[in-house]
Amino acid sequence: MKNVLPIVICLILFSCKEQKNTITKEPEMAQEVDSPKKWLTYEGADENAKHIVLISGDEEYRSEEALPQLAKILSKHHGFKCTVLFAQEEDKPGIVNANYNKNIPGLEALTSADMMVVFTRFRALPDDQMKYIDDYLKSGKPVMGLRTATHGFNFPEDSDSQYAHYSFNYKGDKTEWDGGFGRLVLGETWINHHGHHKHQSTKGMVAIGANTTGITNGISDGDVWGASDVYGVTLPLPGDSQPIILGQVMNRKGEYDESDVFYGMRPTDDEIATTNKDGKSLGDELMPVTW
Structure with a gap:
């Protein structure tokens, strides 16, 4: 019995030591959790x-669904490095919130960009983020705007932002910026x-001279x-500016x-629209395409 007692005591002490090590390691493991991913990168x-x-938003x-798919295509099939940015609340990093118009982290990626693709709508970003966009534009590098990019920015009338002239409806002292980012x-x-x-579709018709x-x-x-x-x-x-594809509205x-993604784009939808919802005549007038 005397020989067994020291062994039991050693086992108890060893067990306590293991338990202590386990407790002290838990906080260290918690610190190793990765921070939320705020943007996507395709090599x-x-x-x-x-x-x-x-830039989505x-x-x-x-756009937060379309641009990652576009980036994958550009990366996998054409070899480009792509960075996709998203709208998100400051206190919820990594969670896309397209309705939040005041924050798109990661715009510093524009400092090494060779091209900017923008698909935003009515954003009012802080000046430190807008500066990256402004600096990029001043570099003279190419820009592609998709759909709502024509009205991609919208600062309140009482905004003290240095970039309020980016607003889609700007009519201020910087006359060259009339109509904001979209127009200029x-x-x-x-x-x-x-x-x-949502009730008529649009066929793309190649503009005269665009085939050259x-x-x-x-x-x-x-x-x-x-x-x-x-x-x-406005014409x-x-x-x-040179139109490439013109839009012909179809009934x-x-x-x-x-739920039918092809609704309005079937062979039977072959009737050229003459009016829109307010009765305004369309005839066979064509518009430069901004889908």
């Missing part, structure tokens, strides 16, 4: 790959819907067909079915 073909930054057209950079700001929104640019190689009238209407513009377009047959 390029090599270290010299051109860098494209894609709209409440209607699901992309060629047009928000004007109206050309066609009945190389952009429409392999594309014929009707090859581009969107389930939505297009945005109206003539400003500066040296849909049958009742609107939101």
